[in-house]
Amino acid sequence: MGETPLVNENPVIKIQGFCKSYKKQAAVKGVDLSVERGEIYGLIGPDGSGKSSLMKAIAGVLSFEQGELEVFGIKVDSESSAERIKGRLGFMPQGLGLNLYGDLSVEENIDFFAQLRQVTPAQLAERKQKLLKITRLDKFRDRPMKNLSGGMKQKLGLVCTLIHGPELVVLDEPTTGVDPVSRGDFWAILAELLREQGVTALVSTAYMDEAARFHRLSLMYDGRILAAGEPEFICRQAQGSLVELSAEPQIQALDQLKNHYAQVEAIGSRLRVFVDDKSPNEASKAVSDLLVGVEVKAIRASEAELEDAFIALLRRRRLADQKTNNHAVPRLDPPLPEGQGIAIEARQLTRDFGQFRAVDRIDFTVRQGEIFGLLGANGAGKTTAIKMLTGIVPPTAGEGQVAGADMRYAGQTIKERIGYMSQAFSLYLDLTVLENIHLYARIYGVSRSIIKQRIAWVIDIAGLADVTGQLTGSLPMGIRQRLALGCALAHQPGVLFLDEPTSGVDPVGRRRFWDILVRLARVEQVAILVTTHYMSEAEHCDHLALMYAGRIIADDSPTNMIRALQQEAGQLLKIATDRPLEALALLKQADFKGAALFGKHIHLLALDIETVKKQIDALLDKQAIRLIDLTVHAPTLEDVFVYRVLALENQELS
Template identity: 40%
Template sequence: MSAGAPAVQARGLCKSFEDRAARRTVHALSGVTLDVAHGAITALVGPDGAGKTTFMRLVAGLMRAQAGELRVLGLDVAADAQAVQDRISYMPQRFGLYEDLSVQENLDLYADLHAVPREERRRRFDELLHMTDLARFTTRPAGKLSGGMKQKLGLACTLVRSPELLLLDEPTVGVDPLSRRELWDIVQRLVERERLSVLLATSYMDEAERCSQVHVLHEGRLLAAGSPEALRAPAQGLCAVATPAAGEPARTLQARLLDRADRVVDAVPQGGEVRLIHRPGVDAAALGLSPDQLRPVPPRLEDGFMRLLRERGDGQAEANAVEIETSASPAPPRGDGQPAIEVQDLVRRFGDFVAVDRTTFSVRHGEIFGLLGPNGAGKTTTFRMLCGLLPASSGLARVAGLDLRRARAAARQRIGYVAQKFSLYANLSVHENLRFFGGAYGLHGRRLPQRMDAVLGQFQLRGLEAQPAGQLPGGVRQRLAMAVGLLHEPEILFLDEPTSGADPLARRGFWRRITALAATGITVVVTTHFMEEAEYCDRIVIQDGGRLLALGTPAEVRRQAGETPARRLDMEQAFISIVENARALKEAA
């Protein structure tokens, strides 16, 4: 490869797949032309199904394009895939760690697979273990690592040899902000020190903003490309922050602004306020705000991305559908004044390890309640105990008025659950999944088809009834999982990282649905690693090491983290501050 030449050159690249169930051809990539710079980080972004992973797999030589030219490190990948694979490393979304093997044994295995010479291994292993902070855990089985540590081990295994090009497909999905920051530090050090070329697919626009070049894919086509500065430009002069009126939740103001689609392109809660993109010529009065409620701010990459997609009409139909639901008056709270969920001194042990340590909180009916924490903090264990999927070691857990020690089965009939990986049967159709889960929830006779018809309409699944769930785009699978979880009209809905891996557009539509559900009186408990999503919650808890570190409204938690009128914090900054301060105090004790 000549000096200064791109690491990847794609010209008119086309790739399609036959969807036999739907009897149609899916065009994953249609005439894509782009370059990936040498010695820099290049990002691929785009909505679900845009073609990012397909492009990655073509570059890795795992697929062949039907048309176009693709050169990787100066080589024709179609003609000599093995030669390309010998010089690159690829970390797919679900990297294959061997969970029964230790950290060191996983590294040894991948070094064997890549034929890394024995004399090079010790130097490379020491370097990677130091860089990922895994040197203390070499004997620990990979299956017992936290999610963030697994991702760092996956990256280390990918790098057991020194590649010329590193492909990372959504490397930080499901990873907390602290671990995400650590992963990015590792990658950037490699780029600076080794002049490594990196191609990254990501759902996080703040990650793409740190890259040299960004390519926006949409429905298999290249929609836009350029530096982050260039892609922010379309939103220049159109971004502002709106302050809610006294007592008005930020998510309520957000919903009002999104309802003005002729004047507002996008709106999202941020630090107790609402960040928005308005259309040209729109002022505070046109948005129903006083002048002191609106202040201009510089655009971010996410603003340029959202304007690009919204101007194409993406997501507008879904927004309108949710608008109808949210127009109804809020339902009166359910229950008799008792909390929907009550937790007192909850403990869960796994042998000598305490995963949840004397946690106490309650959740009101109709509340959106967030469980936040780093990977391995104990939030998923807490979540599973509240769903009746895992017994507590001690303490009280009462859900929908039922004590989970005595009535777990009865409690499960009154809750809905949407797992992170969407517990759907991939080979069953949409209709078959709904019928199966409806029966499992005890729906029979005329009630089952009535509820199936209702959720098909509510979640825009009509016309897709015959499609296998495994062949649906991620955003549609998410809607089906929500429909399944709400079939039996539960009082409480548990959502375990439901937007993990979703792009900003899909996350906006999802949260409009959640706020609409809460307005009907349904209690929602959600775990998430997108800290911006905590702003949709009425209250949140932050856990780490099994202990509760913070509990309150988003504004109260930000104040606990040190926010003042002169120093505003977003939720990610607050989260990192609270966790790091608690860890520092623990180490000092």
């Protein structure tokens, strides 16, 4: 079997002029798409961009009004033609575990889907054993699906989708709501299926950082394809450079840059600027020359990354407005007590649910003006920790202070001084956007004399002016999340709790969201505690605490966490070969731990770079695999997370 998609054969999926509408609302507007045999093809775009409609039609479960759609060379234009392809593909819909049965165990769900797909007992035994092992669900065969974490539900859903051995898998946002370790498992499964069986995969996601995993992809927005091709090709379409710098005072530098550039964001202590139509050297000089009265501590420029390219394409086609207003409004909440500047403190905080310990003696502090991240997998205890600190759930043991008040005895005082955006969507779906904001402003005690001004401010900062009269239940997820943040800010609290706030939010919405948070922290000195398992969110934090099984296993700044991983496990090697799947199998057989496929490249961590380079070169040479390129990069926060969690899992198993 060849390593690259067999472009000389008929494509597995061929679409021309595809259109789909719901009543008078056009969801997909004239899409052309071709997916070759044996490739992992990505659809990337925000909620409402048309990804799900397109994938449902490909899977044969949704009709469409216009265009042509072929799957396996069969024209899908009727129920009978759709039935002809369904046995050869697997479809996993969007949503955690939506294709599963909550009261059935892991094994019972798999057996049920195998019966539906008429899998023989011999095939079932072999496939089930292999898929359970690779997903690391083999130890949870008897656990009811409803008691699994989000990541485990998604992996079980994938096993059930694959159990009949499909030639094509159509996976709609399978990694949304899933932690990095489970995401790694998911991609490892696809790489294995691609290598062994030549399976073709069409995968959608709202997360740009997954783009490197695809052979080719299409960027979708508002029902159309903005750009298509290999990730590197799309990045080049941006025609500009990315400049990263550290400068003090940060907000002053941020404001100066925003006056001249449309794409600027603060991520932790760094600023990132996209400069149109300039080479990296030209862009770096232009940014340096622009900054006046600030100290530039470090600056570097590089080619555009995919998220920057996506936003640049939207901006140039006038499809996205990056403008953010930050109107000052008098604060309502009383100032935090004088002292050490500590806004949140947890001391040996513990919570048991029966025999299960969800949070195990955690300690951390959050200072005023700090963005603090609780980073952890699904079920790590992040949400329980927040619920204890906000007075929703009493602790089993330990102490905590929030906004100068003891969390055990001052529940109402704490509630008046904090804003809380929960993981579960907490607004009223049958109220309009404006009605929800008004309701929360009144609940939080905003006085009648300024309530109109405050509501206008919330609408402005959250970018809700165009949807104030719409029912909340009809809004896309990204807009709902901005509304939830706006409601949590209605009384301008001194401490803000955000529980996985941007899950499923598109890049433009996420940047607007974080621009608000950065100003709240830097300008108004609001303390912000964010729980997340998304690395793009973690990078915005000044300080991180990594949680695993209810415990804090690392507590430091993102920079120091990455530095510690470099000292312990080394640098990140990015390896390009002419046969990446065979090369990956060889590296795994040679015990290169953590080797993983990213599109057409292989990533792994290595301490002794030169020795590892020689070992890899010799290993590939024996099998006549050509090493095209090997580059060295600093590891990412995702590498930190996966390395630390897998090390603990392996330690517990040994």
